[in-house]
Amino acid sequence: MTINQSGWRPESPAQGNDPADVPTYTGNKALMLEEPLLFEIGDIGRTGVDLGERPRGESRLGGLERNRSIGLPGLTEPEAVRHYTRLSRQNYAIDLGLFPLGSCTMKHNPRLNERIARLPGFADIHPLAPIDTVQGALALIHLVGEWLKTLTGMPGIAMSPKAGAHGELCGLLAIRAALEARGDARQVVLVPESAHGTNPATAAFCGYAVENIPATDEGRVDLAALQARLGTDVAAVMITNPNTCGLFERDMIAIAEAVHAAGAFLYCDGANFNAIVGRVRPGDLGVDAMHINLHKTFSTPHGGGGPGAGPVVFSEALAPYAPLPFVEKQGEHFVLVEEETAAEHHGGAFGRMVAFHGQMGMFTRAAAYMLSHGADGLRQVSGDAVLAANYILRSLDDVLVAPFGASGPCMHEALFSDEGLAGGLSTIDIAKGLIDEGFHPMTMYFPLVVHGAMLIEPTETESKGALDQFIGALRSVAERAKAGDASLKTAPVHAPRRRLDETAAARKPVLVWKEPVQSQAAAE
Numbered sequence: 001m002t003i004n005q006s007g008w009r010p011e012s013p014a015q016g017n018d019p020a021d022v023p024t025y026t027g028n029k030a031l032m033l034e035e036p037l038l039f040e041i042g043d044i045g046r047t048g049v050d051l052g053e054r055p056r057g058e059s060r061l062g063g064l065e066r067n068r069s070i071g072l073p074g075l076t077e078p079e080a081v082r083h084y085t086r087l088s089r090q091n092y093a094i095d096l097g098l099f100p101l102g103s104c105t106m107k108h109n110p111r112l113n114e115r116i117a118r119l120p121g122f123a124d125i126h127p128l129a130p131i132d133t134v135q136g137a138l139a140l141i142h143l144v145g146e147w148l149k150t151l152t153g154m155p156g157i158a159m160s161p162k163a164g165a166h167g168e169l170c171g172l173l174a175i176r177a178a179l180e181a182r183g184d185a186r187q188v189v190l191v192p193e194s195a196h197g198t199n200p201a202t203a204a205f206c207g208y209a210v211e212n213i214p215a216t217d218e219g220r221v222d223l224a225a226l227q228a229r230l231g232t233d234v235a236a237v238m239i240t241n242p243n244t245c246g247l248f249e250r251d252m253i254a255i256a257e258a259v260h261a262a263g264a265f266l267y268c269d270g271a272n273f274n275a276i277v278g279r280v281r282p283g284d285l286g287v288d289a290m291h292i293n294l295h296k297t298f299s300t301p302h303g304g305g306g307p308g309a310g311p312v313v314f315s316e317a318l319a320p321y322a323p324l325p326f327v328e329k330q331g332e333h334f335v336l337v338e339e340e341t342a343a344e345h346h347g348g349a350f351g352r353m354v355a356f357h358g359q360m361g362m363f364t365r366a367a368a369y370m371l372s373h374g375a376d377g378l379r380q381v382s383g384d385a386v387l388a389a390n391y392i393l394r395s396l397d398d399v400l401v402a403p404f405g406a407s408g409p410c411m412h413e414a415l416f417s418d419e420g421l422a423g424g425l426s427t428i429d430i431a432k433g434l435i436d437e438g439f440h441p442m443t444m445y446f447p448l449v450v451h452g453a454m455l456i457e458p459t460e461t462e463s464k465g466a467l468d469q470f471i472g473a474l475r476s477v478a479e480r481a482k483a484g485d486a487s488l489k490t491a492p493v494h495a496p497r498r499r500l501d502e503t504a505a506a507r508k509p510v511l512v513w514k515e516p517v518q519s520q521a522a523a524e
């Protein structure tokens, strides 16, 4: 794309005789609108508002005031509004279509949740408001915590962590506090190959040495290898269950027994709780700590960096080390247990994860979701999610290779490899072909244990019609890839931008706008 003073110009000149190839003056294609940067639309010398002359007074900044232009472009209000609206239309969103991303649980967020989250009594309160004035909000945080404890069969909870990875950090800090309390300085955390990437990252961030445990040919943790490695230097084992191959770790109880016998703790990454909620209680499997992504299982929208919440549930052994603050019910009153009040009965708390109490908006959405589904409804969520994933797996395993297809039904996500694609074509070409079909691509090249992995999680909120349309689209692209259709190498062809150099974009991102050299002015 090039730009000159009169606006956008399409990237390539007309080819062939198809009128659709003739570039438009604006670069727009009907309702597909091009959008330059704010700096290119606006003008640093321009302002969108009329303000009177600033009254001259004595500066009280002691010479620290800004002495150069701030360099921000001025725009009219419609220009500013249109800019962001146009950009938002170029985004793929769960409200536009199915989001097949595996490992992310991109599911529809019922509008009821939004309505409840916007109630001013929840949305407009201040974290420092006197406790007596926010009893309803504390009651709601407490309620969500009780549901999570019941659903997981675990007695302790920390509501404050703000994401799954933050929950992992919270869990490992509690484990470290418990080990320190017994004077045990273990240094190693074991992480199986089928774990989510945040697990080893969290362990390393906490200062532990991370060691890998291999997966079996079935795509599950190799129990014998785990048992062989356990010892007095191992602080914890982090297991993702259901794992990132979309499989349930059937040996979980044996794993927990082995971990505990070695004096270590079992951390479970519960981001995939969507597949088992209402059916399996991780506490019954021997888990010591597990985070739950409210922004996955309990429907809060995420992606694009929106806020999340990663509450952590704890076993009896770890509950005393859970962080502050937390909500406690005393009679009919809700209190926040803080440093000043914790000493009496929660002296083991390892500290705090965040300044305040966590993400109120996520708690409200989760509460609305839980209460509107009820226990039986949540059980149906996991049943329908698993059914949808198996429908995708079995509808496509004749055209794509499912590496663990023989390991029995999958859980919430279907996994394929790039085996059998024609030479030169790979997973990325299928993903780009899906963009032309109007879908966000699936998760690619993850998990690492599968060559050219394609990981697809449909969730329970998609209808059979929506699943069939996605299956049809992926089937047609996969068939082209198997037949060696080289045009896939140039996909996407219908997107606003063609195939981008993603490596360069990641390694050499251009994050600063530089004013283009005005060639016309230079010539004059």
Ligand SMILES: *Cc1c(COP(=O)(O)O)cnc(C)c1O
Binding pocket: 103, 104, 162, 163, 164, 165, 166, 196, 198, 240, 269, 271, 272, 293, 308, 310
């Ligand atoms: C999403 C996810 C995480 C990380 O959660 P964030 O909220 O993105 O930090 C960890 N583990 C698994 C299995 C996940 O799917």
